Amino acid sequence: MTIRVWDYLAEYAAERADLLDAVDTVFRSGQLVLGASVRGFEAEYAAWHDAAHCVGVDNGTNAVTLALQALGIRPGDEVVTVSNTAAPTVLAIDAAGAVPVFVDVRPDTYLMDTGQLAAAVTGRTRALLPVHLYGQCVDMAPLRAVADAHGLAVLEDCAQAHGARHHGRLAGTLGDAAAFSFYPTKVLGTYGDGGAVLTSDAEVDAALRQLRYYGMRERYYVVRTPGHNSRLDELHAEILRRKLRRLNRYIAARRAVARRYEQALAGSGLVLPATAPGNDHVYYVYVVRHPERDRILRLLEERYDIALNISYPWPVHTMSGFAHLGYGSGALPITEALAGEIFSLPMYPSLPRGVQDKVIGALLDVLGGL
């Protein structure tokens, strides 16, 4: 069978009774939308982070859009982020009517180069949107300094960083609000789509509850436009409550896989992930780099039936759908160079040791023959 970067079937086999009980709990509850499971998950997810508020939403993309709107970002406002991210980060800024502005990433961690932020701020900038990509946090102290100097909101994109820590503090508690995705592959994932926003600001929390519920203050009475139907589903909330209890175990398992890769592949010629000082990495994806990336991927597929992934093959600013942003190729040299050289190794908590061994053996063989 083809070896892939992600698979959930072994985990489902191990957790099936609990997950089916979650489904049954919701179906028997008598309230299928915004009921006890969403309320319970919101309380438990906030408490897990020691955050004041959590609002469940339908996916991570809308978590970013609604959080921007709740923070007061209006059409035409500029939001500074990175192009080395999942396209939804940028789509969500666009959906709020705001204008994405990009800075390049650091050559060691591939995360936002916060040294470029000050020069990217204009009179129209209203927010900074750091993306804690791959499972570790952006360097937040210099980012906060720029935000404070210019009165900007800070929204963390935590879609890849559940449980990651930065100088001891959890991702999601480092800005004014934080957007999470619970897409199945994520470090905390459901069996479908889900998302949430964390915030310590009661007004942002109240705005989010209206925004996800048609812009209504109470049933049938709209107080805010644009309103959305962006509720977290009860089923996913109940599944997430069950899986939240196992989140620390999932993260420990990911770290164990990363340690094996690191030991086996040191000196192989691959550039392995670098963890920035003060960060505890959760390895949402294990990203390596090599100038002969395309050849390596082709040989792994042809000789070993190993189909790896690239996160991400196209920098957002070079895609035709974002041509209106006005960035040509050459605008963000580090981001563009990375896109041609990075690839991701299989990474998920239930990844069997035997599969890890096959991937390591195949990589060493292919790299040795280059």
Ligand SMILES: *Cc1c(COP(=O)(O)O)cnc(C)c1O
């Ligand atoms: C997955 C992801 C999103 C989008 O989340 P969805 O739940 O798929 O809408 C946004 N930003 C980043 C960095 C992501 O990885």
